[in-house]
Structures are given as C-alpha cells and as structure tokens.
Amino acid sequence: MRTGVKSIRALARGLEVFKAVVKRRDASLQQLYEDTGLAKPTLLRMLKTLEEGGLARRSLGDNRYRVSSGARLFFLPPSDADLIAERAAPLMDALCREVLWPSDLGVYSDGAIQIIESSRYQTPFPVNRHLMGYTVHVLMSAMGRAHLAFSPPAVVREIIERLRQSDDPYDWGARDPAKIMRSLAAIRSAGYAVREPGYGGWVRPGQGDAIAVPVLQGRRVLACLSLSWPADAATVKQIVSRHLGQLKATAAEIAAKVAAERDVGS
Amino acid sequence: MRTGVKSIRALARGLEVFKAVVKRRDASLQQLYEDTGLAKPTLLRMLKTLEEGGLARRSLGDNRYRVSSGARLFFLPPSDADLIAERAAPLMDALCREVLWPSDLGVYSDGAIQIIESSRYQTPFPVNRHLMGYTVHVLMSAMGRAHLAFSPPAVVREIIERLRQSDDPYDWGARDPAKIMRSLAAIRSAGYAVREPGYGGWVRPGQGDAIAVPVLQGRRVLACLSLSWPADAATVKQIVSRHLGQLKATAAEIAAKVAAERDVGS
DNA sequence: TGCCGTCGTTTCACCTGGTGTAACCTCATC
DNA sequence: GATGAGGTTACACCAGGTGAAACGACGGCA
Known part of the structure; x- marks a missing residue:
C-alpha cells in the first residue's frame, strides 16, 4: 500500500x-x-x-x-476471526513480498471455510481479487482439507456429520468418510494440503492452484493459510520446494502472535 | 461549571x-x-x-x-454504578440549581453505601466536598436507611445479616433487628429517610442534616439520592415541605433514564 | 482571618497544521 | 481499449489548534 x-x-x-x-x-x-x-x-x-x-x-x-x-x-466485542485476521495481516503482507504469490487466510465456520484476510491486492499478478468474506468448500479447497487434516478426530467427525446434511454437490464427498480419512492421512504426512483436482475455478485467467497449511494453537486449528498461483506458472512440486518452509513459518508466527494476544486479554 | x-x-x-x-x-x-x-x-x-x-x-x-x-x-466494562452516576449527573446538577442545596448519589456495596456522584461542587455553600468514593454507614446515614426501607425483605435480611458481623460500632444497630424494622416502616410511610440523630459529623462548619429517597427500578433500589443542608439553615420539616417533591421527581427521572439505557444495551 | 501553594480556567497572539480542490492513478467492466 | 468509479497525491490557503502567561478558586495552615 x-x-x-x-x-x-x-x-x-x-x-x-x-x-x-x-x-x-x-x-x-x-x-x-x-x-x-x-x-x-x-x-x-x-x-x-x-x-x-x-x-x-x-x-x-x-x-x-x-x-x-x-x-x-x-466497542462491540471483536470476533476471534477478527483478531486472527488482524494479527495475520502484516505477516501475510511480508510473505507476499518474499514469495510474490498471494496468500489467503480462512477460518472454519458453519460448514464452510470463510476467507477473512488476503494479500491478493499486494501481488501484481492477475489473480482473482474480491475474495474477502467469501466461503469455499471444506472438502474441496486446500484450506478446508488442511483444516480437517490437522484437527482432532472429534472435530473432524462433527464437521463431516454436518456436511452429510448439505445440499451442495461439493459437499457430497462427506458421504464417503473412509476416502476422506485416507486423504487426510496423506495431507498430514506431507505437511500441507492441495485442493481437490478440478476445484478452484475462481481463479479466472487460467486455472489456479493452491496449497494450504494450518495455523495451530495446541491441537486446535485456528485458521488456515494458503498460497495461490496460476497453474501454468509453476507446479505444486516447485512451489512446495521453494515456499512451503516460508508458508509454515508464517503460519507459526501468526499462531504465536495470536497466543501472545490471548495472554494479554486474560 | x-x-x-x-x-x-x-x-x-x-x-x-x-x-x-x-x-x-x-x-x-x-x-x-x-x-x-x-x-x-x-x-x-x-x-x-x-x-x-x-x-x-x-x-x-x-x-x-x-x-x-x-x-x-x-474497553473495561463499566460497572452499574458508573452507568447510574453518569445518567444521574445532569439531573442532580439541575436539581441543585433549583434547590441550592447539594445532593449526593450512593449505591449499596459490600455492607456500606458508596457515594458515586455529588453536586456539592455546584453549591456555593460551605458543605463538605471531597465525598466521591467515600462510604457511609447503612444504618446511620439517610441514604442507607432509605436503601433498606425500600428494598425487598429478602435483601434487607441479607444486609442486616452482613452488618451483624461488622466490627464497626456504627453497624451495631444490626443486633436489634426489631428496632430497625420499626424505623424502616416509618421511613416507608413518610416517603423519605433522615439520618440517625448524631450521625453525619462529616459536614464540618456546624452539623449538617440530610434526607434521602430511593431510586427505584421495579422492586430494586438502584441507588439513593440525598439532599443535605447545614442544620442551622433549616429544619427537616421545612426542607421536606419545600423540596421533597423535587427530590422524588429527580429520583424518578434517574430511574427512567437508567431503564431507557438498559433497553438499548440488550 | 490572612497568606500561600495547588489546581483549574481564560485570554490571546503566533503560526503550524488541518483542509478541500483539482489532478492523477489504478482497477473493473463492457 | 474506452469508460467510470474508487482511491491517492499535490498544493496553497488560512482557519483553527496551540501554549505562555495571567487569572481565579479552593484548601491548608497557623
């Protein structure tokens, strides 16, 4: 800015x-x-x-x-999401300067992932802006899958149960829990999530791709941090080898900042 | 001002x-x-x-x-007392302009009446200032007695019970509940309370006198409003006949303002 | 009662700093 | 690539923010 x-x-x-x-x-x-x-x-x-x-x-x-x-x-009490977004913003800005590709921050809420902050404005590349406040699907998006993969089993069960009752075709994967569990295990061992192939049409000038990592507080997933890029600019493998470390580091910093804030509040 | x-x-x-x-x-x-x-x-x-x-x-x-x-x-959440004091202040100011004698506002808290607002600054007469935050005794002061007289029996019992355990000689009256009950009945029928004779040495240049009325919200006594004057300037009877109506009206206005505020907050 | 020190208020002249117009830039839409 | 809307920068004017100094009110003290 x-x-x-x-x-x-x-x-x-x-x-x-x-x-x-x-x-x-x-x-x-x-x-x-x-x-x-x-x-x-x-x-x-x-x-x-x-x-x-x-x-x-x-x-x-x-x-x-x-x-x-x-x-x-x-002073209406700010929501948790507000607090996280606010702490995350400067770190996401810094990340974007290093990596050049934009990242988004999302929280799980009501059966979907809600985008609460984004550095898409900061990148010169033509990725889709206007994302704030939008929601993406838990089972299809990189952030949703990261959220599930790193959440405790009880939370996962609850979310899946919720999604079973959804009318949205993108949520129908919840009807095959065994398959989901296999992907989640793979995500955990890789340390990051990618989106379900074919999902993510919202990056317009050519398909986009994304990876996501969790922002963890103890066993809880506070939020998920993603990194997006046009699919024709790089493969997932390339991005992972170049930037996964930075992405994880940023997620950790966000968690640390939010934790520090929590202490003050108590 | x-x-x-x-x-x-x-x-x-x-x-x-x-x-x-x-x-x-x-x-x-x-x-x-x-x-x-x-x-x-x-x-x-x-x-x-x-x-x-x-x-x-x-x-x-x-x-x-x-x-x-x-x-x-x-944002530290304001206490009820803060809210009442704030609503009451302009009304007390107005009252003081009409009556010329100052009034105080007190709330019951922890076995005593705490002064939370006062218009003593507004009056030109040499009554004691520096009263904000001080406490006066429930059984001896006009405000304390008004508080008891217009509170529900359960509240009265609780307060008396509390005072029985006090070391303060001014609270020893609590050991004769029957006598207290008689005074409270008298106060209720009069519509105002005076202080126990001999109490109130804190008005310095000559004894002071005071009457007090409750600020009621339903059956609860939110606060008590008092009017003070030097004892040699007027008798209680004179003050009551001249100003009791105004005092009661002001108390009612305070109650109304606080009630209006409560509705907004919910 | 008069003196003194502290704290709050008012006055006033200086000139900084707040202000809006106009021009510019960026981005989205068609 | 033209159009328009929203956001930013530059600039020159002068209202309005500022603090030193004087004043006033009050309390304490003897």
Missing part, C-alpha cells in the same frame, strides 16, 4: 488523552497533564471534545474525568 | 469517522465519504491516525476499514 498519507496530530493527541483516561479509571486534569505532557488548555479542549463525542464524562462531584459508559456501544 | 472551553474540530471529526466505521462493521473509503460528508483526503488522514492509534485497521484483502480488535483493550 505504501501510503504517503500524513496523520492528524490533533486527533492522535486526542486519542492519547482518551487512552490516558482509560488507563487510570478516573483522572484529574493535573494527572492527565503529568501523564501526557500536553498543556492544560489543550487537555481541557480535548476532554471537552471527548465528552461531546460521548467517550468521556466529567463527574460533578470531583471534577474528574472518566470513560463514559456510552463508550461501550462503540 | 459553565465552561467556556472550545472543542477541537479535528478531534471531533475524527471521532465521527470512528463511529461511522463502528456503525458499518467494515467500511470502504467511499462509504465513509458518503456517510460523513468529509473530503476523502481528510478521511484518509483521519483513518491513518485511527490506525496508528490502534482503534481501526485496514484489511489487506479488500482495503476496507474495520474496528481494531486492539480497541478491546481500551
């Missing part, structure tokens, strides 16, 4: 003040003055603005500033 | 942008442009700033802005 946009000092400082109020649950002007180093008139104006914006309030009784309870309305 | 402080436009607009992003869970620049009416370069700069401040992020995959999950760190 290489954005040369300048930021707005007045706003940045206002946010600093807000954070300072949050940090102390209540704060006097003097304390904020000491904490932030801003001039008192400046603080007064900013706190007035925060107050009018519904983020802070000033108590009558002690003239101290507090976080407005109305502020809770602005 | 009558504050002549000016607010900061850049900050106010930045908060608007943030709210706009919150409103749509994710938003393109174009959408924010339409929603806020701000120029796009302005939006870019503000969003950049929000991003750096950890409140927003821009997804790689679709270039859309979302609320950062890091914003969660700023």
Whole structure:
C-alpha cells in the first residue's frame, strides 16, 4: 500500500488523552497533564471534545474525568476471526513480498471455510481479487482439507456429520468418510494440503492452484493459510520446494502472535 | 461549571469517522465519504491516525476499514454504578440549581453505601466536598436507611445479616433487628429517610442534616439520592415541605433514564 | 482571618497544521 | 481499449489548534 498519507496530530493527541483516561479509571486534569505532557488548555479542549463525542464524562462531584459508559456501544466485542485476521495481516503482507504469490487466510465456520484476510491486492499478478468474506468448500479447497487434516478426530467427525446434511454437490464427498480419512492421512504426512483436482475455478485467467497449511494453537486449528498461483506458472512440486518452509513459518508466527494476544486479554 | 472551553474540530471529526466505521462493521473509503460528508483526503488522514492509534485497521484483502480488535483493550466494562452516576449527573446538577442545596448519589456495596456522584461542587455553600468514593454507614446515614426501607425483605435480611458481623460500632444497630424494622416502616410511610440523630459529623462548619429517597427500578433500589443542608439553615420539616417533591421527581427521572439505557444495551 | 501553594480556567497572539480542490492513478467492466 | 468509479497525491490557503502567561478558586495552615 505504501501510503504517503500524513496523520492528524490533533486527533492522535486526542486519542492519547482518551487512552490516558482509560488507563487510570478516573483522572484529574493535573494527572492527565503529568501523564501526557500536553498543556492544560489543550487537555481541557480535548476532554471537552471527548465528552461531546460521548467517550468521556466529567463527574460533578470531583471534577474528574472518566470513560463514559456510552463508550461501550462503540466497542462491540471483536470476533476471534477478527483478531486472527488482524494479527495475520502484516505477516501475510511480508510473505507476499518474499514469495510474490498471494496468500489467503480462512477460518472454519458453519460448514464452510470463510476467507477473512488476503494479500491478493499486494501481488501484481492477475489473480482473482474480491475474495474477502467469501466461503469455499471444506472438502474441496486446500484450506478446508488442511483444516480437517490437522484437527482432532472429534472435530473432524462433527464437521463431516454436518456436511452429510448439505445440499451442495461439493459437499457430497462427506458421504464417503473412509476416502476422506485416507486423504487426510496423506495431507498430514506431507505437511500441507492441495485442493481437490478440478476445484478452484475462481481463479479466472487460467486455472489456479493452491496449497494450504494450518495455523495451530495446541491441537486446535485456528485458521488456515494458503498460497495461490496460476497453474501454468509453476507446479505444486516447485512451489512446495521453494515456499512451503516460508508458508509454515508464517503460519507459526501468526499462531504465536495470536497466543501472545490471548495472554494479554486474560 | 459553565465552561467556556472550545472543542477541537479535528478531534471531533475524527471521532465521527470512528463511529461511522463502528456503525458499518467494515467500511470502504467511499462509504465513509458518503456517510460523513468529509473530503476523502481528510478521511484518509483521519483513518491513518485511527490506525496508528490502534482503534481501526485496514484489511489487506479488500482495503476496507474495520474496528481494531486492539480497541478491546481500551474497553473495561463499566460497572452499574458508573452507568447510574453518569445518567444521574445532569439531573442532580439541575436539581441543585433549583434547590441550592447539594445532593449526593450512593449505591449499596459490600455492607456500606458508596457515594458515586455529588453536586456539592455546584453549591456555593460551605458543605463538605471531597465525598466521591467515600462510604457511609447503612444504618446511620439517610441514604442507607432509605436503601433498606425500600428494598425487598429478602435483601434487607441479607444486609442486616452482613452488618451483624461488622466490627464497626456504627453497624451495631444490626443486633436489634426489631428496632430497625420499626424505623424502616416509618421511613416507608413518610416517603423519605433522615439520618440517625448524631450521625453525619462529616459536614464540618456546624452539623449538617440530610434526607434521602430511593431510586427505584421495579422492586430494586438502584441507588439513593440525598439532599443535605447545614442544620442551622433549616429544619427537616421545612426542607421536606419545600423540596421533597423535587427530590422524588429527580429520583424518578434517574430511574427512567437508567431503564431507557438498559433497553438499548440488550 | 490572612497568606500561600495547588489546581483549574481564560485570554490571546503566533503560526503550524488541518483542509478541500483539482489532478492523477489504478482497477473493473463492457 | 474506452469508460467510470474508487482511491491517492499535490498544493496553497488560512482557519483553527496551540501554549505562555495571567487569572481565579479552593484548601491548608497557623
């Protein structure tokens, strides 16, 4: 993105003040003055603005500033997927710079894999963009197969059971569990998943190909990270030998970042 | 307070942008442009700033802005007391302007009444300030007695039981429940509580006096609202005849505001 | 009661920094 | 490859953000 946009000092400082109020649950002007180093008139104006914006309030009784309870309305608790996507984004960006091919991040949700982040914008190659929020099929896509292969048996059973009831032809593979189990074993020993041959028509200017690895937290698959490229540019073997290591490393970094975040939250 | 402080436009607009992003869970620049009416370069700069401040992020995959999950760190869930205090403050301010004597707002917590808001700053008379956060005794203070008198019997029993185990001499009245019950009945029929004679030494330049009424939500006492004045300025009878109506009306308004807020939250 | 120190508020003049128009670039669609 | 929509950059104007300094309110102390 290489954005040369300048930021707005007045706003940045206002946010600093807000954070300072949050940090102390209540704060006097003097304390904020000491904490932030801003001039008192400046603080007064900013706190007035925060107050009018519904983020802070000033108590009558002690003239101290507090976080407005109305502020809770602005902060709907973020989903796990949001958190993972946010931690993953810079790492995926870095990966894309090294590898040049784009990668996607997906989570299992409701019988499908949902794309929650993607670096397709970052690559100069004509792969399909507009993928965010779309879903791909568990049994057909590289990410779905990686998710299954590295999930505990109980989770796998549950997902398969769910897919048996699906009307979608792409999910009908769930009716032959034995076959699925064989592929999953192969994926586990290889360390990565490819998509079911013939699936993935969504890369338009020629067939695309993809591999996927899991983002693991203990035994749980948090998400899956894929790498895509036009099929005519390289074979799976070539890509694996060149980039599988980087892909796995990125997945591990994502897991580590999310884990670090979890600790803070508790 | 009558504050002549000016607010900061850049900050106010930045908060608007943030709210706009919150409103749509994710938003393109174009959408924010339409929603806020701000120029796009302005939006870019503000969003950049929000991003750096950890409140927003821009997804790689679709270039859309979302609320950062890091914003969660700023958000400590506000307590009920905070919410009540915030709703009550402007009403207490108004009351104080009419009546000229200050009022306090308290909630029962852990065997005592905690002062969570106060309009003592607003009154020109030399009553004790610095009350926020202090606690007063349930059986002795006007607010504590109002709390008990208008609470359901089960709650009253629980509180009395708690106070029996207190070391504080001011709580020893709990050892004669029958006497307490008689006072509570009297308070209920009068519609307001006064403090136990002799209690309330904390109004310094001469004894102070106070009456208190409950802020009711259904059968629950959310908080208690008191009105204080120097004992030599007026008798309880005079104050009751002049101001009890206003005090009760204010308590009812507080209850209504909090109830309205609750509905939004659900 | 008067003095003093602390903390909050107001004033005001400087000039930085926020602002929007206009031009430009990128990408998707047909 | 033309068209249009959405996103970004450049630039020049001047509103508006800024902090020093003065002022005011309050509490503590003796």
